[in-house]
Amino acid sequence: MSTYETKLIARDIVAADTMIFEFERPQGFDFKAGQAIDLILVETEVAEAKGARHTFSIVSAPFENKLAIATRMRAASTFKLALKRLMVGTPVRIEGPYGSLTLRDNSRRAxxxxxxxxxxxxxxxxxxxxxxxxxxxxxxxxxxxxxxxxxxxxxxxxxxxxxxxxxxxxxxxxxxxxxxxxxxxxxxxxxxxxxxxxxxxxxxxxxxxxxxxxxxxxxxxxxxxxxxxxxxxxxxxxxxx
CATH class of the missing domain: 3.40.50.80 (Nucleotide-binding domain of ferredoxin-NADP reductase (FNR) module)
Structure with a gap:
């Protein structure tokens, strides 16, 4: 599984206690709709979260030139506290993609x-x-x-x-x-x-x-x-x- 360097480019609220985080899509990062990544925090003001990782499904589509994840923020976790505080431009690492929750290649079946x-x-x-x-x-x-x-x-x-x-x-x-x-x-x-x-x-x-x-x-x-x-x-x- 490959590791990529990227950075946060945007963030927004998409529902109550729910946020989306968008990252630059690393060169050579290919994935299928439905797959996931591990997000690794490289720089954070929450010291105990430095180097921490969390698995997220990819919400952006393979045709898009960005890489996005979304998560509920109501859970009181050190990782989410650090993620919420990330400033645009902050570097992060991702590992992946992985996961098999992808559409089976059989268009005849709904x-x-x-x-x-x-x-x-x-x-x-x-x-x-x-x-x-x-x-x-x-x-x-x-x-x-x-x-x-x-x-x-x-x-x-x-x-x-x-x-x-x-x-x-x-x-x-x-x-x-x-x-x-x-x-x-x-x-x-x-x-x-x-x-x-x-x-x-x-x-x-x-x-x-x-x-x-x-x-x-x-x-x-x-x-x-x-x-x-x-x-x-x-x-x-x-x-x-």
Whole structure:
């Protein structure tokens, strides 16, 4: 696995307690949508975080000339405290890419993507790349969050749905009543009924799941109850995101 030198070029808030960090894309760094990197802090005012590393899925798409990650900032960790304080221009290192949560090369089978919260990051990379390529593979994204303000990249995903006729977004909120934003979309958890509505008409789709471990476990159990073969389910747990 290769190590690359780069630097922070931008940062922004993308949802409640959630930030995106953009880095220069190192020369020769190639990856597939859905893969991840290790981010290593080289310079930081948080002394105990110097040299620390954290794994992040890549939220930018392979066609883009930048490299971006996004993360929840509510977790009280030394690494995230240091990351939040990084100034634009600060050098960092990355290792990778790695990971197998990538779209299988079979455009005849629809991809049903199930994301919980920050688990959207690898799937946004996929959706961006598919729109850029005008991919013929059908992507159905089922995206669960507590409230609209907790949903990273929701507006961009809505725009990608307009740009790509083979991409559809189904977003649901589990705590919409606690939101300060009006939500007239679906509410409640991702369950068998919602998945049947969204994807029941697809012949032999491939399922991809990412999010907090409890979410991924629940989705895998639901898919198993629906009779989906384990070989057609690919998942990734996001610990501490």
């Amino acid at each position: 991809a049903v993507i199930i994301a919980g919260g920050i688990g959207i990051t690898p799937f946004l990379s996929m959706a961006r790349q598919a729109a850029n390529d005008q991919s013929s593979q059908y992507l159905m994204l089922v995206y669960s969050n507590r409230r609209p303000e907790d949903a990273p990249f929701l507006s961009e995903l809505t725009q990608l749905e307009r740009l790509n006729v083979n991409f559809r977004l189904v977003a649901t909120m589990t705590q919409a009543s606690k939101s300060n934003i009006h939500w007239n979309g679906k509410t409640g958890p991702v369950d068998e009924n919602l998945l049947q509505q969204a994807a029941g008409h697809f012949p032999e789709p491939v399922y991809y799941v990412a999010g907090p471990p409890m979410f991924v476990e629940a989705m895998r159990a639901t898919l198993a109850d629906m009779g989906i073969a384990e070989s057609s389910i690919h998942s990734e747990d996001f610990f501490g995101y």
